[in-house]
Amino acid sequence: MSDDLQFKYEVEIKTADKKQKLTNEVKDELKASGMMDEKGKLKINGVSAKMLKRMKQEFVDCPVLKREVQFVPCFVCPNFQSRVTGKVLCKGDKL
């Protein structure tokens, strides 16, 4: 396995009943990194509209922050390594 695939945690992705609201802080971050337009619409390269819709309902029990984190902010977290079969591979560094 190559070095760039090192991770500390495999975090299960859970699905909430409803679409969750992103905080303004997260929105600003997404906008700054070009993943959200001015209208608040998510635009992530290579991620389909269907997938984005699903992502908005997902969350993880973050082992680093020790609280629930919505999947979208988890996805843009510096610890995010990749997503495989319902799990986030998380580097687990202190945030």
Ligand code: SF4
């Ligand atoms: S990638 Fe970030 S938000 Fe996601 S589980 Fe790891 S530390 Fe938590």
